[in-house]
Amino acid sequence: MNWLFLLNYSLHAMVPLTLTAVGEIVTETSGLFNIGLEGILLISAFAGAIGAEAGGPLVGLLVGMGVGGAFGLLFSIINTYWKGTQMVTGIGINLFAVGFVAFGLILLGSPGFHDVPTPAELPNIRTGMGGVSPMIFVALIVPFLIHWFLKRTRAGLMLKAAGEMPEAADVAGINVNLVRVLAAVFGASLAGLGGAYMSVGWLGSVTKDLSAGRGFIALACVVFSGLNPLLALLAGFIFAFFQGLAETLKTMPNKIIPWQFVSMLPYIVTLLVVSGAIGRVRFPKALGEPYKRE
């Protein structure tokens, strides 16, 4: 078994999971529950690829973030000011993204698959263990920054208040809905960054099923972490490791286990880990409920 390949793959696969999960932690802390992350990853990967081809890899990443943030804005406005149903909005975003990306891929000329040309891709840093994407370092640093933000700043405390006790927060002069909108936009733009990284940096292509359940695995990371960004980083790495393991087993010459069963591995591990993690985790009291002033 090629351990170096496995480690390298795991680190790359960790980036979208960790960024999405950490973003969702910020969103959930404020009291919103965005299950549209899967769709946001997909559509921002597509948008990121287009942006990168127009203006280089950094533009691509920024466009991905922007598109993710725009969907976060849509999601949060529906679910704060318009008192919407968060689950339904999330499902709508997922459906919309699947259709939109499939539609867009056809318009780009090749149904189902689009290759990002090499000059538009984010270059890897050459190291002893093969190319390493600079985004890995971003994914390693962001959880610490968010941890500091949530634990040590006044704004982080306001976020928590909006999620735990919106009534009290409102009395204390916090604009609950505005806080939630900002948190969701931030969280979704991190997911957008993760999505754009997949097409612009890591895989170098866009496919119809690019997100492959990653948005939901990121939700599982959030459950595992109990809204602690550092644990989300760990969870992201664990899930990425099993994705890497599946990829490694697939490339092994003697196919003892059929690839279909190997491909199930990350999803089975997700189930096992989540069912083990529940119970010790506590979520914000007002999570998933729109805030209505009495």
Place this chain on the structure above:
Amino acid sequence: MSEPTATKESRLLRGVHKTVTGLHPVFESLLAGAVGLLIGALLMYIWGFNPWRAYIALFKGAFGDSYGWASSIARGTPLILTALTFSICLRAGMFNIGAEGQMMIGAIAAITIALFTLPSGIHTVVGLLIAAAAGAAWSIVPAILKITRGVSEVISTIMFNWIGRFLVIWLGIHVLVDPIRAEKTLTIPKAARFPVIVRGTDLTASVFMAVGVALIIYFVLWHTTVGYEVRAAGLNPTAARYGGIRNKRTMILAFLLGGATAGLAGAALVMGLPPSYAIFSSGMPNLTNMGFDGMAVAMVGRNHPIGILFAALFFGGLNAGGRVMQFYGSNPVPLEMVRVVMGAIVLAMSVPELIRLFPAVKKSVMNIVERIRNRRARAAQEVSE
């Protein structure tokens, strides 16, 4: 002062009011549909298509003639069943987004009837039973994880969708493979298929099965004690528990019923939708997304079995008409546009009181206009002074 006595007119008025408020959900669904189509039109326009002609082609293709109607109903048939999966669980207070995986498992289970022969009618029934049982079995682990470990069904059912998908691909390639054509599974024998009821179209008798299941689910949910318990648990779990309803039992029941209907959707797809009567293992084009589309149908149908029938006809029409649209004119719109419209419709559905939103928008715009006008007036005043 006493209550004013109810005159004939006021009673009539109240009756009208009741009817209108009763129709309120229908209006909202229609409005959401219109908003979705509008967003689709906007996107088509941005991408350089002619949305007006595309929609004319789509709706002519879907409901323009008897062939269109037949294929719209045929495309809507599996959607009725996957929509019921989502709705039953939502009525019980859970978001089961596992219809996709349960439907695929049901479809591959239905394929197993190609392995043996039975008298024609019985063969079909056996296929349906196997598919329903397989779909229900595939939903039981998420249900148990939810009850014993508190695992969110949103996460577990999605994971099971992926596991199921890979399992079906493996079964299709290695176990139930067609010995002559390796790219697909065994074909459902002619005797076990649902008969085509409109010659020359896709429409088979599976539509009767789907409508029948919808009516049964309606009866179970609204006219039996068990159904009442399921709905009560969904409306207010705490109150239901104090009322002596065993929530865990109703949860399992909702999941099993939902899994069974999703399994039946899989059976309808392989036993009742020409021309394939089999699963193509690479990509599974005739199955993929039927479970997810069902969620859109469920929401537009207001999670009511009868509403779902109409919503499924609408979405079946979008799919059937989309097939016409993608070949129409010099610059045809790809079929995928239909799913974009579906997503937009669901997004619109997630806004409660969508109708009220429009006056709100109008009001806020008027506010801004007013403010600007005031500022201008004030500026003008200052200048004059």
